[in-house]
Amino acid sequence: MTILLYDLVGSDPARPFSPHCWKAAMALAHKGLDFKSVPTRFLEVPKVEDSASKTIPVIRDGGKVVADSFAIALYLEDAYPDRPTLFGGEGGKAMARFIERWSQMTLHPYLGAAVLMEIHARQDEANKVYFRQSREARYGKQLEDVPAGRDSGLAAFRASLEPLRSMLSYQPFIGGQTPLYPDYIVFGAFQWVRVTSPFAFLAPDDPVNGWFERCLDLYDGLGRRVEAA
Template sequence: MTILLYDLVGTDRSRPFSPHCWKVAFALAHKGLAYESVPTPFTAVKGVEQGVCGTVPVIRDGERVVGDSFAIALYLEETYPDRPSLFGGEGGKAAARFIERWSQLTVHPFLGAAVLMDIHDRLDPADQAHFRTTREARFGKPIEEVPVGRDAGLDAFRAKLEPLRSMLSVQPFIGGETALFSDYIVASAFQWARVISPYPVLAADDPVAMWFERCLDLHSGLGRSVSAAA
């Protein structure tokens, strides 16, 4: 039975953009599992699977419903042990937890602020109203003001990626010679920005950008199945 992945979308239902949903899409592809993306706008999230999770991503695998990207990855690892591992063992799971927290604390804050208005502008009117209300509560200011300093902060953001850049000088992926869920965690953050905004968050000659390009090529070019925002 095909797995259902509830995928966050805007006006264009063919362009899922949530970094957390992209983690799951990559994880499903890594496991070689067929899935169907269910386009889900912001205002429909609360009704997904009778609201059992309240956020996306959510997957339905037969009778099982699982939410939260990391919990979904663990579920896939445990349920389909005969397929390629997402973690490469218990140590890989622990390392992925660290990578997830690093990404959430280092990568997401800048990207989320930098592309905030791009997200808003690609939503349906009802979703725009929801997005404005929730994000203005989060940032404590009108959403138009949030990305104002992105150019001034870009160099500092790129500098924070130096640990990743340095590691990529000795191996092609965070997972080593091949990508693991740790790669999908970080690559999905950059995919979020790539799909929703033309803002250049990485320099073309940055080793991080080159790694991201390799990630986009994985699984028959899954990441490239959605074109970059123009």
């Protein structure tokens, strides 16, 4: 049975952009599971699976509904133990929690602010109103003022990637010789920017960019099916 993945989109249903939904998509592909993306706009999220969650991703696997990207990964690992592991054991699950916190606290604040106006521009009119109101409440300022430090903060952002950059000198993926769920956590953050903005958040010769390109090639180029902005 095909798994349904409720996937956040803007006015173009073929351009899913949520970093968390991309984590789930890559986890499903890693497990070799058939899934169908269900394009879902911000204002449609409360209606997903009878209000199963305030946010997406949400998946439906037969009679099972699971919300939250990490919970989805844990579910897939337990429900399909005969398929390639996402974590490599209990220790891997614990370490993936660290990677998730690092991504949320180091990558997301800069990247999310940097492309905020581009994300807004990709919504239809009704969702633009929702997005502006919700994000201005979150940031405590006008939407247009949020990305003001994008260019001046780029060097510091790239410097913050040095632990990842250094690790990639030893191995091609965060998971080692092959990717694991922590790779998809970080991939989701970078894919979020790639599909919404032409902003060059990584230098072409950065080893992190090389890793990102390898991730884009995974699973018959799943990440590349959405063209870069």
